[in-house]
Amino acid sequence: MQNILVIGFDTRNIVCSAGRAGYTVCSIDAFRDLDLQECAYASALLECRTSGELRQLDPEWIIAKMKEFGLDFDAIVPGSGMEMLDPYSFPCPVLASSPEAVKKASNKLHLAKRLEALGIPHPRCYSPDELDTIEYPVIIKPATGGGGIFNRAAKNRQELLAALEELSGLDQGFTENEIVIQQFLEGTPASVSLLSTKNEALAVAVNEQLIGIPWLSRLPFAYCGNITPFRTEYAKEMEKLAEKLVLELGLIGSNGVDFLVTEQGPVALEVNPRFQGSLDTVEKAMGINLFEAHAGCFRGELPEKPDAKMFAARGVLYSDRELFIDRELMEVILREKIADIPPQDTVIEPDWPLTSLFASASTRDEAIKSLERGAERIKTFIADRITGEIESLSPAREA
Known part of the structure; x- marks a missing residue:
């Protein structure tokens, strides 16, 4: 297996992981970030902005794009929004859980019933x-x-x-x-990143989730990144619950289970039957290539359980206004340790991700402070520019 197509709403982390593992990767996604284009052999734009549009995407359109790339593809890997891709519509295997398993795992009402039957606490x-x-x-x-x-x-x-x-x-x-x-429950958002075959599951990492962080987004529940590992007394319990759950649901490959750590203990919130946003920090902190491990799951192989080597943090910085990415703003962004780099001369919509900041350190607090400083530098530049534009449009003061 060598030539891979990754398709989804946002595929940068999957594409770059596959590239680091030595695969030839093409991508179809809604952003075509600069760093995605650097990692990919070729890429195309997925002009979908809603869940309804993604569900209605014609497989024939995908096949036509695959032909335009000029490669004989060995496999397709779906990302966010494309989890239920029909494997029977394509000329090569789809490395994902079956659409039936994904549908059951993704349906929160169905999941609640399964959690109840398994005795796993849930809202x-x-x-x-x-x-x-x-x-x-x-x-x-x-x-x-x-x-x-x-x-x-x-x-x-x-x-x-x-x-x-x-x-x-x-x-x-x-x-x-x-x-x-x-x-609605109060607690600390967390997730478990897992790998699973038909018969075994391995919890690779427990992650702290950054949700609705004010210095990253003004949206109260927006996913703003994560920190790996999450040091908590409930880590082992969450790992066991997550492993039990993905096997029960029949999921294969890289999957995630979201938890809320409450005063009474962990509560299972939902299952993500696909690669997760924590991919970057899990790979950095745990020293593992998740794409290679994901591919191995479909051969019935699981890696050894890795140990955390550091704290790795990702902060997704959202734009609070419509934002044009010109050369000066691009230079400011590129000074930071980042990923998900928007192409120059594009427009970021209000409350959409602008870029992702990264940090690694020997402690959680050091990693978070590094993210905060990077976010502040970018936001200060944008605010100063807006202030300058407003002042330039104001009537000149009388002497």
Whole structure:
């Protein structure tokens, strides 16, 4: 196996991991970041912005793009948004869990029932026909994906109905069957990154998740990155629960389970049946190539459990306004230790990711402080520029 196609909403981390492992990689995604283009043999733009558009993507269009790349592909690897890619529609294998397994794992109402049967603590989930039985507060989420951008909290029925109406306006794919209403709990967000074959599962790392971090995003539930490893007394318990769960769900390859560490212990939130946003920090902290390990899972192979060598942190910096990436802003961004580098002369929409900052250190606090300093430098440059533009448009003061 040598030639790989990676397709998804955002594929940079998968493409670069595969490139480091020695594969020839082509990509179809919605960003075509500069560092993705550097890692990939070739890339194409996925002109989809909503979950509905991704689900309606014609396999024939994908096959046509594959032909344009001029390679004989040995495998396709789906990323975010393309988890349920039909393996029977393509001329080469799809290295992912079966669409049936992915659908069950991604459906939060179905997952809640499985968690209940397995005795794994989890928040209560409500279906749209249970509005009269809801105990508030709740959080409203897309049934699959989203990165937290579309998550909304509600303290009462009025706020819930307003949130449902807002989400249906943002994405027509957010129908009643594509929205989950979940009990809102307090705690520290975490995740377990796993590898699994048909018969075995291995928890590779426990990660602290950065959710709604004010100095990275103004969205209260946006995925803002993570820190690997997460040092907590509940790490071993989360690993065991996650391994049990992915085997129960029949998932293969690289998958993740999200938890909330509450005062009473870990609570399972959801399953990500695909490569996760923590890929970069897991690889850096644990000294493992996750793409190579993912491919090995489909041969029935699991690596040895790695040990953490350092703390690795990723911070996803969001733009709080429409932002044009000109040469000066690009130079400021490139001074930092970053990934997900937007191409010059493109426009970043409000509340969309601008870039990802990275740090590694011997302690968690050092890594976080490094992220904060980098984010502050970029944000200060943008704020100073906006202030200068406003002042230049103001009437000259009278002498």
